[in-house]
Amino acid sequence: MSPLKAVAPDGTFTTGPDTTERLLTPGEVARVFGVDPKTVNRWALTGRIPSVRTPSNQRRYRQSDIDALLNPSP
Amino acid sequence: MSPLKAVAPDGTFTTGPDTTERLLTPGEVARVFGVDPKTVNRWALTGRIPSVRTPSNQRRYRQSDIDALLNPSP
DNA sequence: CATTATTAGGGTAATTCGGGAT
DNA sequence: CCTGTCCGAATTACCCTAATAA
Numbered sequence: 001m002s003p004l005k006a007v008a009p010d011g012t013f014t015t016g017p018d019t020t021e022r023l024l025t026p027g028e029v030a031r032v033f034g035v036d037p038k039t040v041n042r043w044a045l046t047g048r049i050p051s052v053r054t055p056s057n058q059r060r061y062r063q064s065d066i067d068a069l070l071n072p073s074p
Numbered sequence: 075m076s077p078l079k080a081v082a083p084d085g086t087f088t089t090g091p092d093t094t095e096r097l098l099t100p101g102e103v104a105r106v107f108g109v110d111p112k113t114v115n116r117w118a119l120t121g122r123i124p125s126v127r128t129p130s131n132q133r134r135y136r137q138s139d140i141d142a143l144l145n146p147s148p
Numbered sequence: 149c150a151t152t153a154t155t156a157g158g159g160t161a162a163t164t165c166g167g168g169a170t
Numbered sequence: 171c172c173t174g175t176c177c178g179a180a181t182t183a184c185c186c187t188a189a190t191a192a
Contacts, residue, residue, distance in 0.1 A: 022108070023107065023108025024108070025108070025163080025164085025182095026163085026164070026165095027162095027163065027164080035173080035174090036173075036174055036175080037163085037164075038164090038165090038166095038173085038174075038175085039172085039173060039174075041164085041165080041166095042172085042173085052107070052108075052144075054107050054108075054109060054181090054182095055107070055117050055122040055123060055143055056117065056122065056164095056180080056181060056182085057164095057165075057180095057181090058163090058164060058165075058181070058182080059164085059165090060107065060108040060109075099154075099155085100154085100155065100156095101153095101154065101155080109182070109183090110182070110183055110184080111154080111155075112155090112156085112157095112182085112183080112184090113181080113182060113183080115155085115156075115157095116181085116182085128190090128191095130155095130189080130190060130191085131155095131156075131189095131190090132154090132155060132156075132190070132191085133155085133156085
């Protein structure tokens with residue numbers, strides 16, 4: 001199964017990648033938690049947060065992962 | 075082999091275009107990695123991603139290439 | 149044919165990376 | 171153990187106009 005899903009927010013089926021899963025930059029995540037962007041990256045290095053790497057080795061963080069940290073065991 | 079059919083691991087095949095070789099626009103790839111579409115084109119220029127050119131010089135990216143970047147030799 | 153969105157370019161400011169010292 | 175800061179180098183975002191796509 002491809003990681004590039006094709007279900008639109010309204011439930012319709014569209015061909016193409018899943019655009020519903022937003023990716024956040026280190027700076028954006030840093031603002032959420034009120035810490036330095038480098039601290040966010042250290043969390044990734046120590047395995048506290050999952051991260052996605054761009055082809056140029058920059059880190060991106062899934063919105064769902066951040067939401068999970070903000071809402072533990074709902 | 076023809077790009078117009080997909081052969082599953084069990085030997086069956088599906089009719090229609092090969093979805094693993096679908097071409098993605100710069101904007102679609104950009105949303106996958108959470109970057110600007112221009113950045114995706116820069117990846118192509120610097121050889122980080124293979125790209126296909128339309129007759130009008132626009133860039134397209136093979137979904138299989140994008141999948142490979144997200145799942146580096148598992 | 150007209151309209152709207154996307155893309156290709158280039159130029160510049162901002163962000164990110166990694167290491168290392170504090 | 172965890173965090174914020176300094177550094178240089180690399181990477182990216184946003185600005186614009188013209189061309190292409192739907």
